[in-house]
Amino acid sequence: MEKNCRVCNGNLIQFISFGKMPVANAYVSKKNLNDNNFKEYFYDMEVGFCENCKMVQLINLVPYDKYIVPDETGKTHYAFFSSTSSVMENHFKEIANEIEQRFLNNNSRILEIGCNDGIFLQNFKNNKVLGIEPSYNVAEIAGSKGISVVTEFFSEELARKISEKMGKFKAIFSANVALNIIEIHELVEGIKYLLEDNGVFITEDPYLVDILEKNSYDQIYDEHIWYFSLVSLSNLFSMHNMEIFDAERTDVHSGSMKVYVCKKGAYEKTERLRKYIEEEKQKKIDSLKPYLEFANRVENNKKQLQELIKKIKSEGKRIVGYAAASKGTIIQNYCGLTNNIIEYISDSTPFKQGLLTPGKHIPIVSPNYFHNDNSDYAFIFAWNHAKEIMKKETEFLKKGGKFILHLPEPSIIGIEENKTDTHIDTKDSNLIEGMETKKLKIFANDQGYLFETLRNDDEFYGKEFGQILVSEIYPGVIKGFHLHEKHDEYTICVKGNIKYIAVKEYPNGTRKINTFIIGERNPMLIKVPRGVWHGYRPLENKSAMLVYMMSRPYNQKDPDTQEKDVFAFGDLWSVKHG
Structure with a gap:
């Protein structure tokens, strides 16, 4: 059955299906389960790509009344309170400061769509602010901070009413709101x-x-209707005579894009926006290919997680959950994590405590229960806050507990891994994702010797050629850590020997480190992919000569190189004796 895009009515192609899924925040009470008339709502969670406007979107929508349910007084409630996270509080403070300095004066008015508990608007002391928040429970908290709040859903009709009373606004802000609005054209x-x-x-x-690069499939759920790229957003806003003039990539929620939009021609487009759009083109975000590849990675991640959980349970260990987040609903139902596997989930939100998770009906308890328990493993469902959580729960680690993370790949973190980096040996199965090695075979005779390096039929060769460079490094020099976002690098050491170190940093605060000794004594080619820090130093107090190929030619105007201090990850360079 052919589906049409909700933005442009173009052809929508399904690229992934998660099967039957409950509403992510539709927590179930024990009373519900005892009611013979209770029927939990499930829908087919499928995602599609529009060939025309390039918008990625849910194919089947869940009606608003399935996840925004009024109480007996007619008031709606929302399950997430933004101010429960100190990380988010600091993040919104930084955004408010930037907007104030860059765009506002003392007479400027600011509007926030989806103001939650006022975590963003509370930062403006010199300007008139207005929040729009349909959920009464969080809106009341915002109101207690002195913020004027309209408890309605945003619409074009509401916009006209507000304009009649207050006039126009210099700045309008929203965070994690636009992706939830079905009538996206009315929002704009x-x-x-x-x-x-x-x-x-x-x-x-x-x-x-x-989402694609980090395999964060749990960002996909019923409330998140749209999954934005700059290309698709540009197409959307152009339909309304508006345009994006700036953008900034942020780490919040393990990967967001802050987009600056104006009426057409009001602001000059920035250079960083042009760079972001060029990167999307290089990654072929406007084609179906990366989405099909994403679907394959998601399926593999699911299988790896199931194998890890099966192994832990076979050892007789107990697993509980940490944070009853929307993401958790997706993980539990897609990967089959039942209440026989996850005994309970600890969550600090009073609203959720005493309820059961959607679909798999795992009990939600207070953090006190978790702290007094002696569970073996805690699965962090809010993996985007993993670093903050592990820092907070050091006592659990000290007691011998371990955390489970499913992204970017299923892993276990105990006190040693949380305290230091995770060093991995260089067996192929333990390589950083995307890294490849090729043992070079030497062919020698009485005339000399040769060895092949890189062939165009090598499986890991990306078929992109930029340039070949030769570099000699003198004894005692450390070529410090650097990273490329736009090209891969293939390296061999043809004279001398080097210690080659690669470091991958993950959103949850952990790192994976690969160390190699390559050169005359161990001829090897190393492929380091984009987004991996790497560096090297000569050994044996001798110089070393390297030949490396880049998949993109060097561009002085856009060097594509980020750098860190050689000891940014500690002393990884010293030779260990003994």
Whole structure:
């Protein structure tokens, strides 16, 4: 059955299906389970790509009344309170400061769509602010901070009413809101109507490129209807005579894009926006290929996680959960993590405590219960806050507990891994994702010797050629850590021997480190992919000569090189004696 895009009515191609899925935040009470008339709602969670406007979107929508349910008084409630995270509090403070300094004066008015508990608007002391928040429980907290809040869903009609009472706004902000709005054209029109002629709309949402690169499939659920790239957003705003003039990639929620939008021609487009759009083109975000590859990786991740869980349970160990996040609903139901596998989930939100998770009905308890328990493993479902959680729960680690993370690949973190980096030997099965090695065979006779390096039929060769460089490094020199976002690098050491170190940093705060000794004594080719820190130093107090190929030619105007201090990850360079 052919589906049409909700943005442009173009052809929508399904590239992944998660099967039957419950509503992510539709927590179940024990009373519900005892009610014979209770029927939990499930839907087919499928995602599609529009060939025309390039928008990625849910194919089947869940009606609003399935996840925004009024109480007996008619008031709606939301399960997430933004201020429970100190990381998010600091993040929104930084955004507020930037907007104030870059765009506002003392007479400027600011509007936030989806203001939650006021975590963003509370930072503006010199400006008139207005929040729009349909969920009464969080809106009441925002109101207690002195913030004016309209408890309605945003619409073009509401925008006109607000404009009649307050006039236009210099800045409109939203965070993790635009991706939830079914009537996306009405959202854009309402924003356009409320903006001053030189006003700005700033929106921050999970970035599609990060979802693909980090395999963060649990960002996909019923409330998240749209998955934005700059290409698809540009197409959307152009339909309303608006345009993106700036963008900034952020680490929040393990990969978001902050997008700056204005009425057409109001602001000059920035260079960093041009670079981001060029990167999307290089990654073929406007084609189906990366989405099909993503679907394959997601399926493999599921199988790896199931194998890890099976192994832990076969050892008679207990597993509990940490954070009853929306992401957790997706992981539990897609990967089959039942309440026989996860005994309970600890969550600090009082609203959730005493309820059961959607679909798999895992009990949700207070952190006190978790702290008094002696579980063996805790599965972190809010993996984007893993670093913050592990820092907070050091006592659990000290007692011998271990955390389970499923992204970017299933892993276990105990006190040693949390305290230091995870060093991995160089067997192929333990390589950083995307890294490859090739043992070079030497052919020698009485005339000399030769060895092949890289062939165009090598499986790991990406078929992109930029240039070949030769570099000699003198004794005692450490070629410090550097990283490339746009090209891969293939390296061999043809004279002398080197210690080659690669480091991959993950969103959860952990690292994987690969160390290689290569050169005359161990001829080997190393492929280091984009996004991996790497460096090397000569051994034996001798110089070393390297030949390396880049998949993209060097461009002085866009060098594509980030650098870190040689000891940014500790002393990895010293030779260990003994």
